[in-house]
Amino acid sequence: MSIHDINTTRRGFLAGAGLVIGVAIAPKYLSAAPTGVPGGGAPELMPLNAFVKIGTDDTVTVLSKHIEFGQGPFTGLATLVAEELDADWGQMRAVHSPTDNKIYANLLFGLQGTGGSSSIANAYEQMRTAGATARAMLVAAAAEEWKVPASEITVEKGRIKHAASNKESGFGALADKAAKQTPPDNPKLKDPKDFVLIGQELPKLDTQGKTDGTAIFTLDIAPDNLLIAVVAHPKHFGATVKSFDDNEARKVKGVVDVKQMPQGVAVYADNTFAALKGRDALKIEWDLSKAETRSSQELADDYAKHFNQPGLEATNTGNVAEAFKQPGIETIEAEIVFPFLAHAPMEPLDAVFIKAADGSVDVYTGAQFPGFDQQVAAQILKLDESKVRVNTQLAGGSFGRKAQFGSPYMQEAAAVYAATGGDRPLKHMWTREDDIQGGFYRPMYAHKMRGAINKDGEITAWEQVIVGQSIMAKADLDSTSVEGASNLPYHVPNLKVTSHNTKLVIPPLWWRSVGHTHTGFAVETFVDELLIRVGKDPVEGRLALLAKTSRHAGVLRKAAEMANWGATVPEGRARGVAVVESFGSFVAQVAEVSVGADGAPRVHKVWCAVDCGVAVNPNIIKAQMEGGIGYGLGAVLFDAVTLGKGGKIMQSNFHDYRSIRINEMPDVAVEIIKSTEKPTGVGEPGVPPVGPAVANAWRKLTGAPVRQLPIVNLISS
Numbered sequence: 001m002s003i004h005d006i007n008t009t010r011r012g013f014l015a016g017a018g019l020v021i022g023v024a025i026a027p028k029y030l031s032a033a034p035t036g037v038p039g040g041g042a043p044e045l046m047p048l049n050a051f052v053k054i055g056t057d058d059t060v061t062v063l064s065k066h067i068e069f070g071q072g073p074f075t076g077l078a079t080l081v082a083e084e085l086d087a088d089w090g091q092m093r094a095v096h097s098p099t100d101n102k103i104y105a106n107l108l109f110g111l112q113g114t115g116g117s118s119s120i121a122n123a124y125e126q127m128r129t130a131g132a133t134a135r136a137m138l139v140a141a142a143a144e145e146w147k148v149p150a151s152e153i154t155v156e157k158g159r160i161k162h163a164a165s166n167k168e169s170g171f172g173a174l175a176d177k178a179a180k181q182t183p184p185d186n187p188k189l190k191d192p193k194d195f196v197l198i199g200q201e202l203p204k205l206d207t208q209g210k211t212d213g214t215a216i217f218t219l220d221i222a223p224d225n226l227l228i229a230v231v232a233h234p235k236h237f238g239a240t241v242k243s244f245d246d247n248e249a250r251k252v253k254g255v256v257d258v259k260q261m262p263q264g265v266a267v268y269a270d271n272t273f274a275a276l277k278g279r280d281a282l283k284i285e286w287d288l289s290k291a292e293t294r295s296s297q298e299l300a301d302d303y304a305k306h307f308n309q310p311g312l313e314a315t316n317t318g319n320v321a322e323a324f325k326q327p328g329i330e331t332i333e334a335e336i337v338f339p340f341l342a343h344a345p346m347e348p349l350d351a352v353f354i355k356a357a358d359g360s361v362d363v364y365t366g367a368q369f370p371g372f373d374q375q376v377a378a379q380i381l382k383l384d385e386s387k388v389r390v391n392t393q394l395a396g397g398s399f400g401r402k403a404q405f406g407s408p409y410m411q412e413a414a415a416v417y418a419a420t421g422g423d424r425p426l427k428h429m430w431t432r433e434d435d436i437q438g439g440f441y442r443p444m445y446a447h448k449m450r451g452a453i454n455k456d457g458e459i460t461a462w463e464q465v466i467v468g469q470s471i472m473a474k475a476d477l478d479s480t481s482v483e484g485a486s487n488l489p490y491h492v493p494n495l496k497v498t499s500h501n502t503k504l505v506i507p508p509l510w511w512r513s514v515g516h517t518h519t520g521f522a523v524e525t526f527v528d529e530l531l532i533r534v535g536k537d538p539v540e541g542r543l544a545l546l547a548k549t550s551r552h553a554g555v556l557r558k559a560a561e562m563a564n565w566g567a568t569v570p571e572g573r574a575r576g577v578a579v580v581e582s583f584g585s586f587v588a589q590v591a592e593v594s595v596g597a598d599g600a601p602r603v604h605k606v607w608c609a610v611d612c613g614v615a616v617n618p619n620i621i622k623a624q625m626e627g628g629i630g631y632g633l634g635a636v637l638f639d640a641v642t643l644g645k646g647g648k649i650m651q652s653n654f655h656d657y658r659s660i661r662i663n664e665m666p667d668v669a670v671e672i673i674k675s676t677e678k679p680t681g682v683g684e685p686g687v688p689p690v691g692p693a694v695a696n697a698w699r700k701l702t703g704a705p706v707r708q709l710p711i712v713n714l715i716s717s
Helices: 003-015 073-085 119-146 172-179 207-212 247-251 272-280 296-304 320-325 370-381 408-418 432-436 516-533 538-545 551-563 618-638 690-702 711-716
Strands: 018-021 052-055 060-064 092-096 153-156 159-162 167-170 227-232 240-245 255-261 264-269 283-287 312-317 330-338 350-355 361-365 388-392 426-429 445-453 459-469 494-502 573-582 585-595 601-611 667-672
Touching: 052 119, 052 172, 060 073, 060 119, 073 092, 073 119, 119 153, 119 159, 119 167, 119 172, 167 172, 227 272, 227 408, 240 264, 247 255, 247 272, 255 272, 255 408, 264 272, 296 330, 296 445, 296 459, 320 445, 320 459, 320 494, 330 516, 350 408, 361 370, 361 408, 370 388, 370 408, 408 426, 445 516, 459 516, 516 538, 516 573, 516 618, 516 690, 538 551, 538 573, 551 573, 551 585, 551 601, 551 667, 573 690, 585 690, 601 618, 601 690, 618 667, 618 690, 618 711, 690 711
Parallel strands: 060 092, 227 426, 361 388, 459 494, 601 667
Antiparallel strands: 018 052, 052 060, 153 159, 159 167, 227 264, 240 283, 255 264, 312 494, 330 445, 350 361, 350 426, 445 459, 573 585, 585 601
């Protein structure tokens, strides 16, 4: 399919006859055409946003304000609409919405963006209201058409009926008339007991296209006369181009031009092979005067110097100093080092730029914060924002990688395009090597833990010092550095948590589950050590420290029940447990581990219990727990981005920064706690518990606590 075909399809779809339902952010719900859509032509109703479109073929298309990169918002948001619309699941469709920071704002962020496991959480009532509004307008149209009271009309599985007159219609036949109806201000939403689709394991809307290859990703977009661009970046963070020789690069057949950029040296070519070969032929001298030249070990040593210095206070309850001085107190200490982590999504970063006849520009990219991308591209291209259309594409994963304030990737891509004058369409690409060595990592962190146990076996004090970069670039306390520790779920009368923000030129970024990636591990391995030291069972000991009715306790009990905790474990194996709350969801996991043939942990089984409020689609929740376990397990066992001697980045691709392999994936059992609480996130909360659960089992199995990650590196060192 050509770019012309793609544009024509999308524009025709959005401009065709049918009903568009717009839903204001709050509190008034009105009908409107989508704004900022290339081609326009949608019914002019009211200049607000549009979330629902009903076609004359009875299809219902939901415009998703959240990017679909595998975590399920297309399906989840469509489920919410379909439930209140009383649609049949077979007629539901989903596409990405246009870019607009106000109309399509994430209600938790205040701007358009996907992240923090917030898609369903922020849109739960908004999208249900969109569906209820559409239903009310269809019913009003039917009542007008059939000249019957609206109160006598029913809607079920996509059919509108009036029993007394035996009249019946699909949505499409009434769509245009419905579009002219006045939408209700406050449509009534269903009582959860009446849900038909919410809570069902509905098939994902994007599965078919991703299975048969018809799904369109940025890489698939290839207009005629396309120019390919790649940039040579330094192998040291903070390095800049001192000089370069492009003579050999320009000799490569297909190379069109070479230009220096703020980020490095760009090579332009007629095809990807020529662009990459030309880049390899460049001879670049890098200026390292402002570069990071310390190794990972040197950084760890520098981090440790902060442990005994005053830090930023996150929590201070009771009197920790006095508690440690009490007679008969046993003190346990632990220091844990967490490495830099790359996100390593299957699809590296890419973007396509196409200039229209009027001088405006279409940008196609997997935009996690499309409004930021639009602002940055417009600024660099020296265009009004209205002249830059960011068309969000399906993306092959992110895990936080594409969620960047200031859109640094778009800064580079737009600058590379601007340097050409825009006469040819351009595809800017990063390879996986570019991405893994490109920074924006989960920062390196170091934790120092100190616990006090009295003669009765009670944990009387807990002190925790966290050292690492502030993801939010704050000089004061960064909540993302201490989340999960500062709000320790366990009852400890004396608790102190402090933080130190380190300054590095290595750019930090949130990584799937953000601060919980390290605080969850530190807290759950340390509490396990304290409980074992006083002879308490890891499950019962935790439950004694938690409120009996807490959701932490609920998932912990369920996971223990699933694993038959306390029963005999197969010879040569041990089990560990962990429970972590993140993004409003509560997840407990039990991991069964043995020593593998290579001396590393072999994880056989993980039992997972999750409480995420109303389960909109249990199928997606289970898939996200399974995926989170696999992702987290790969990181805790194998992954680290390390800086070698002189600060050079050592890893480059999946051979040395590897994902968990299919034969290493454990059997995973997931159970969802039934809840009436509002939905919370599931994209990230499955990640944090698996690491400490495995580490706790490993310590029980081998007697060796895990003080440095990844575990395989620790074993081999």
